[in-house]
Amino acid sequence: MVQAWCTAQDVIDATGVSVTDQQLAQAQSDIEIFTNRIYDDTPRIRTRDLYWLGRAVARQAAWLAGQFGLETRLDATQIQQDQVSTTLQGDGLVLAPMAKRALQRVSWMRSRTVHIRSAVETADPPGGDPLSDGIDDSLVWAPYTGGP
Numbered sequence: 001m002v003q004a005w006c007t008a009q010d011v012i013d014a015t016g017v018s019v020t021d022q023q024l025a026q027a028q029s030d031i032e033i034f035t036n037r038i039y040d041d042t043p044r045i046r047t048r049d050l051y052w053l054g055r056a057v058a059r060q061a062a063w064l065a066g067q068f069g070l071e072t073r074l075d076a077t078q079i080q081q082d083q084v085s086t087t088l089q090g091d092g093l094v095l096a097p098m099a100k101r102a103l104q105r106v107s108w109m110r111s112r113t114v115h116i117r118s119a120v121e122t123a124d125p126p127g128g129d130p131l132s133d134g135i136d137d138s139l140v141w142a143p144y145t146g147g148p
Contacts, residue, residue, distance in 0.1 A: 003039045004028035006054040006061075014055065015062035027061035027099075034095060034103060049106050056102035063096030 002008075002025045011019050019027075031053065032038050037045065045053070103109050 002028065004057050005031070005039065005042070005050060006058045008061075010054060011058045011061045014058040017062035017065050019061045019065050023064050024057070024061050027057050027064055030060050030064075030095065031056050031099065031103070035106060035109065037108075046107065049108075052102045052105045056099040056106075059098040059102060060096045063099065 002021045004024050005028065006014075006024075008019055008021065008024055011017060011024065028039065035053065035056075037053075042050065
């Protein structure tokens with residue numbers, strides 16, 4: 001049995017494609033590479049993230065079943081042959097499109113943007129100016145213990 005975030009039956013249920021254990025193991029390995037998480041970390045991963053990881057593995061496995069020579073492809077972004085040109089985005093040659101969409105829903109794969117409050121937002125903090133003498137009665141006081 002393959003240690004993966006989904007089973008071969010999950011692949012059939014999600015995509016209608018039958019895959020071998022080898023293809024499922026390869027899909028699991030691919031998704032581990034893209035997510036920077038391994039199957040052994042499963043107990044530490046949230047349930048919602050496990051759901052999307054399972055979907056990503058299922059879609060990747062189904063996509064792998066239809067690919068030829070995936071492991072020996074060149075890393076190219078544009079392919080031109082017989083006056084037909086194709087331009088692929090980023091990992092278009094190694095990651096299934098629907099697996100990519102599932103991975104975008106995994107919590108640690110999203111943007112890590114942090115909102116910093118502006119000076120305008122913090123101009124009038126609750127309770128007034130902490131440096132004002134008039135606010136001393138509302139602040140908690142503790143004696144200095146000689147620490148750093």
